[in-house]
Amino acid sequence: MKLIGEQKDYSAESIQTWLVTNLAEQLNVSPESIDIHEPFYGYVIGGFQSWGIVTELEEWLGISLPSSVFYQHPDLTTLAQYLANEKRKNQTDNFSSSVIAKTLELSPKFLNFFGRNQ
DSSP: OOOOOSOOOOOHHHHHHHHHHHHHHHHTSOGGGOOTTSBGGGSOOOHHHHHHHHHHHHHHHTOOOOTTGGGGSSBHHHHHHHHHHHHHHHHHHHHHHHHHHHHHHHHHHHHHHTTOOO
16 A cells, blocks of 8 residues: 655545545555445455555544544545544644643743742
8 A cells, every 4th residue: 555655735635535546556446446426335345454544544644543434434535524624623632732731831930930930
């Protein structure tokens, strides 16, 4: 399978392209033969193969996914949109956590500077 290298575009379109490319590779067919509106269960792919794709998706997107994520969405288009939303949500959560951590880390220094942490 091919991972998209240092690409930082996690749009639904980019994720859909990734899904099509990797599904086609697993099925040994051309990406053009993958119908993005066909239900995922319409493709004959084993649990081990779908688990492999989910694992690589997790690595690429940096988010945790249930192993059944393919079967929880009607087609690749819907799945790509869901994944893009999850990635956006994860980035927002990480940013908020980072800001809170930095604020808490700096608070004692500021309090000491103003003589209020005694």
